[in-house]
Amino acid sequence: MKNKLSALWQRGSLIGADGLLSPVLERVVVVNQFVLIALVLTVSYQLLYLGTAFWQMMPIILVHAVSVLVYAGALLCNARGHYLAGTVLTLCCPLFIQIPGITFLIGSASFMHLFLLTSGVLCFLVFSDAQRLWRYFFLMTSVLIYFLLDANFPSELASIRLPPEQLKMMSILNTIGFIFLLYILSKLFHGQLITQAERIEQQSLALGLLANTDSLTQLPNRRRIISDTQESSLFTGVVAIADIDLFKAFNDKYGHACGDDILRAVANVMQSSLRSGDKVGRWGGEEFVFLLSNTTMSEAAHLLERVRQRVAESDIECDGEIYRITISIGMAEMAGRRGFEQVLKMADQALYRGKQQGRNRIVAESAEV
Numbered sequence: 001m002k003n004k005l006s007a008l009w010q011r012g013s014l015i016g017a018d019g020l021l022s023p024v025l026e027r028v029v030v031v032n033q034f035v036l037i038a039l040v041l042t043v044s045y046q047l048l049y050l051g052t053a054f055w056q057m058m059p060i061i062l063v064h065a066v067s068v069l070v071y072a073g074a075l076l077c078n079a080r081g082h083y084l085a086g087t088v089l090t091l092c093c094p095l096f097i098q099i100p101g102i103t104f105l106i107g108s109a110s111f112m113h114l115f116l117l118t119s120g121v122l123c124f125l126v127f128s129d130a131q132r133l134w135r136y137f138f139l140m141t142s143v144l145i146y147f148l149l150d151a152n153f154p155s156e157l158a159s160i161r162l163p164p165e166q167l168k169m170m171s172i173l174n175t176i177g178f179i180f181l182l183y184i185l186s187k188l189f190h191g192q193l194i195t196q197a198e199r200i201e202q203q204s205l206a207l208g209l210l211a212n213t214d215s216l217t218q219l220p221n222r223r224r225i226i227s228d229t230q231e232s233s234l235f236t237g238v239v240a241i242a243d244i245d246l247f248k249a250f251n252d253k254y255g256h257a258c259g260d261d262i263l264r265a266v267a268n269v270m271q272s273s274l275r276s277g278d279k280v281g282r283w284g285g286e287e288f289v290f291l292l293s294n295t296t297m298s299e300a301a302h303l304l305e306r307v308r309q310r311v312a313e314s315d316i317e318c319d320g321e322i323y324r325i326t327i328s329i330g331m332a333e334m335a336g337r338r339g340f341e342q343v344l345k346m347a348d349q350a351l352y353r354g355k356q357q358g359r360n361r362i363v364a365e366s367a368e369v
Contacts (some may be wrong), residue, residue, distance in 0.1 A: 002265070005099040005223070007034075009036065010031075011033055011042075012036045012075075013029050013032050013033050013036070014029065014032070015028075015032050015078050015079050016028060016075075016077075016078035016079045016081060016083070016086070017032075017078075023294045024083070024128075027083070027127075027128065028078055028083055028086075029125050029325060030085055030126055031074070031083075031087050031090050031098065031126050032075065033184075034122060034185075035074050035075055036091060037092065037181060038090075038093070039068065039071050039072075040175055040361070041181075041200065041202055042067055042068055042352075043068070044059060046064050048309070054289055055289055056160060058104070058159070058233055059099075059105050059159070059160065060102055061158065062076060063097065063098060063101040063102055063105070064098070064102075066071075066097060066098075067093050067094075067097055067098040068233060069112050070097060070176045071093055073089055074086045074087075074089035074090040074093070077089060077115075077168050084134075087134075087241055088134070090122075090126070091119055091122065091126075091138045093124070094115055094119055094144055095119055095138065095141060099112055099113055099115055099145075099149070100113075100145060103153050104149075104153055104158075104159070105148045105158060105159055105160045106155065106158050106160050106273055107153055107155025107157070107158035107166070107167075107169075108150050108153045108154060108175060109150055109154065109155035109157065109171060110155070110162075110170045110171055111168055111175055111178070112174050113145075113146050113149040113150060114144040114174055114175065114177055115174070115177070115181065116142045116145060116149075117142065117143075117178070117182070117187055118178065118181045120138070120139045120142040120143060121134075121182065121189070121221055122138075123135045123139045123142075124139075124189065126254055127187065136186055147309070149325055152211065155167060158224060165207065174190070175259075177222055186263060186301055200218050200241065211223065212224035212227070214282040214283075216260060216263055217263055217264055217267035217282050218265065219267050219270075219271065219280060219282045220279065220282075221281060221282055221290075222281070222284055224281060225283065225289050225291070226340070228279065228291065229291065229340040230340075235291070235293060235334055235340075236293070236294060237292045237293040237294050237295040237300070237334055238290070238292040238296075238297060238299075238300035238332070238333055238334065239289065239290065239291060239292075239331065239332055239333075239334055239340065239343045239347050239349055240290040240291065240292065240293050240300065240304055240330065240368045241283065241326050241329070241330050241331075241347045241348050241351050242270070242287065242288045242289075242304075242307075242329045243286055243287050243288075243329075243351055243361060244262065244266060244286040244325055244326075244327055245325065245355075245359040246325075246359070247259070247262070247286035248286075250262065250323075250325065254318065254319075254323075257318070257319075258318035258319065259336040261316060261317070261318045262316055262318070262323070263282075265316040266288075266311055266325070267286075267288070269307070269310050269311050269314055270288060270290075270311070273301070273306055274290075274303070274307075277294075278290065278291065278292050278295075278303075279291040289344070290304070290329075290331075296331055297331070297364060300366065301331070301359065301362060303362045304329050304362050306354060307327075307329075308326075308327055308329060308361075309325065310361060311327050312326045312327075312360065313323065327360070328349025328351055328354040328355055328359045328360060328362075328363075329348060329351065329361075330347045330348060330349065330350030330352070330353070330363065330364075330365075331363075332344075332346035332347040332350060332360075332364070332365035333362055346365045347365065349365070350363040350364055350365050351363065
């Protein structure tokens with residue numbers, strides 16, 4: 001039985017929610033859940049009234065019957081994708097039909113008008129910032145109607161005079177129902193805040209990744225490389241800079257699309273050839289920078305030679321043709337009081353010597369490897 005009720009609640013909560021994304025999905029679910037709770041409370045009161053003097057309670061029964069139809073209409077609007085209409089109907093029903101009608105008939109001592117305050121809370125859950133005029137309208141209206149009903153409809157002047165015991169029981173039930181509904185809404189509001197915080201964090205991470213990642217090769221970009229060296233103030237090892245040989249001529253001859261394919265392919269080979277803890281990023285154009293931490297020059301030479309060979313042996317396809325390219329690499333040691341910019345400049349000078357010596361080779365800061 002519990003599983004069936006849980007399944008019904010789940011299905012009812014997701015009415016019209018297929019294909020929706022956050023935060024619209026969350027607002028639609030809240031509206032559906034509020035309507036389901038309101039329907040359960042309304043039907044429960046109907047059963048209570050039917051057990052008393054039927055004809056005396058007929059006006060109240062009619063008010064609840066109309067309310068049930070309006071709530072059903074709200075769910076139908078959501079099911080058909082008219083979410084704003086469904087939300088407005090959901091709030092209009094208790095504000096203008098159900099609660100004023102019953103309070104007018106039996107008086108404010110029933111505490112039925114307490115439920116108006118939950119409508120004020122609901123406004124912040126179901127309307128987006130772009131719909132804030134609707135939010136403020138229903139918030140102010142619910143507070144205004146609450147005070148009007150509380151001040152102008154005492155039970156002594158009600159058209160349906162309930163026995164004091166029944167009126168007291170109703171006030172207790174309404175107070176408990178109000179507290180329960182307020183608790184539910186506060187949980188939903190808290191959950192929505194957590195979801196929004198998680199969404200903001202995910203967006204921040206995504207923006208951070210976008211700002212630090214080269215969009216073409218998906219490698220860390222220059223900004224990320226500089227940031228990594230600044231954060232790792234104790235970094236020791238080898239810094240190397242690689243350049244694709246004759247890339248400009250290739251780009252001019254075969255077009256930028258093939259040039260982009262070359263850059264992506266070389267980036268993949270470099271990334272897959274490194275050890276865990278090593279880093280490679282795109283410095284700009286056809287240049288790539290390696291950060292090889294806790295590595296000696298001889299170890300770096302061996303590792304970078306493997307990278308160079310793998311690039312040279314790779315068949316890169318573009319427009320149905322197979323191309324092979326080579327890279328030249330210059331490297332320098334990050335040791336002593338040398339800063340990153342100084343070491344990078346030394347590696348760049350070594351790369352320049354490698355180009356002069358015929359390309360497709362690795363050159364250290366002082367001699368060819």
